[in-house]
Amino acid sequence: MRSSLTLILPLLLAGICQVQLQSTYPIYQIIGDISALSEDAQASVQSVRDEDFEFAQRRPDSVKINGNPDCNRVAITLDEGPGENTQKLLDILEQYQVKATFFVVGSHIADYKDVLIKAYEQGHTIGAHSWDHRDYRTLSEDELQDDISKTENEIKDAIGVVPNLVRPPYATINDAVVDVLDKNNVKTILWSLDSQDGVVKDPQTLAEQILKEVRPGEIILLHHYQSTVDVLPLLIEGLQAQQFALATVDQLLEIEAYKQ
Numbered sequence: 001m002r003s004s005l006t007l008i009l010p011l012l013l014a015g016i017c018q019v020q021l022q023s024t025y026p027i028y029q030i031i032g033d034i035s036a037l038s039e040d041a042q043a044s045v046q047s048v049r050d051e052d053f054e055f056a057q058r059r060p061d062s063v064k065i066n067g068n069p070d071c072n073r074v075a076i077t078l079d080e081g082p083g084e085n086t087q088k089l090l091d092i093l094e095q096y097q098v099k100a101t102f103f104v105v106g107s108h109i110a111d112y113k114d115v116l117i118k119a120y121e122q123g124h125t126i127g128a129h130s131w132d133h134r135d136y137r138t139l140s141e142d143e144l145q146d147d148i149s150k151t152e153n154e155i156k157d158a159i160g161v162v163p164n165l166v167r168p169p170y171a172t173i174n175d176a177v178v179d180v181l182d183k184n185n186v187k188t189i190l191w192s193l194d195s196q197d198g199v200v201k202d203p204q205t206l207a208e209q210i211l212k213e214v215r216p217g218e219i220i221l222l223h224h225y226q227s228t229v230d231v232l233p234l235l236i237e238g239l240q241a242q243q244f245a246l247a248t249v250d251q252l253l254e255i256e257a258y259k260q
């Protein structure tokens with residue numbers, strides 16, 4: 001009896017969260033070990049992180065960095081798909097029976113429509129990640145609106161629904177960008193832990209540096225690299241060993257995944 005309770009209790013606790021209005025969540029500083037980058041690159045990453053933190057504090061209903069810190073859940077996000085590695089990522093997620101959030105690039109969908117449909121049908125959340133990964137700050141208001149609409153239409157053609165979650169490429173935003181996203185009734189979803197999966201190729205090192213920093217309510221940025229495929233099993237096992245439940249971003253933020 002005692003041993004089965006010991007097994008079940010952490011799982012039960014992981015699902016229980018204190019009720020808290022999402023706009024009153026403490027907002028996390030954006031973290032993620034960038035020591036492998038050059039000094040110049042570190043400075044530019046840090047300045048985007050600082051700007052994003054400031055936006056999330058100033059416009060908390062629009063710009064999201066993290067979920068409820070009182071809740072032992074985290075969200076894995078997988079950007080830049082759909083692509084060659086999406087099926088491999090889906091296989092790993094299925095093996096561990098966990099759900100993730102895929103922020104997809106509109107122009108990639110035509111070549112990988114089937115695997116996008118599979119991701120959606122398997123219960124993963126699909127968010128939008130622009131048409132062709134341009135920095136949203138460099139687009140005019142009309143260009144930005146076209147980009148958002150074109151991406152929404154492409155996703156809707158594939159899976160039949162329009163995402164409520166939009167992740168601007170590079171997480172680079174300004175007030176004009178957030179205003180247009182607000183007008184489209186979508187949430188601007190950034191991240192609180194940047195895994196650096198494109199830089200750190202050794203899966204053991206990468207998993208360790210994520211797991212030593214991870215906080216409750218974390219939104220974790222990953223991509224579609226081979227290093228992402230390699231680290232994903234270690235990361236899921238490590239998160240579960242720390243009693244974290246894995247949630248999709250909409251579950252973590254207690255918002256709708258798709259427009260009504």
Ligand SMILES: [Zn+2]
Pocket residue numbers: 079080129133169170
């Ligand atoms: Zn991206």
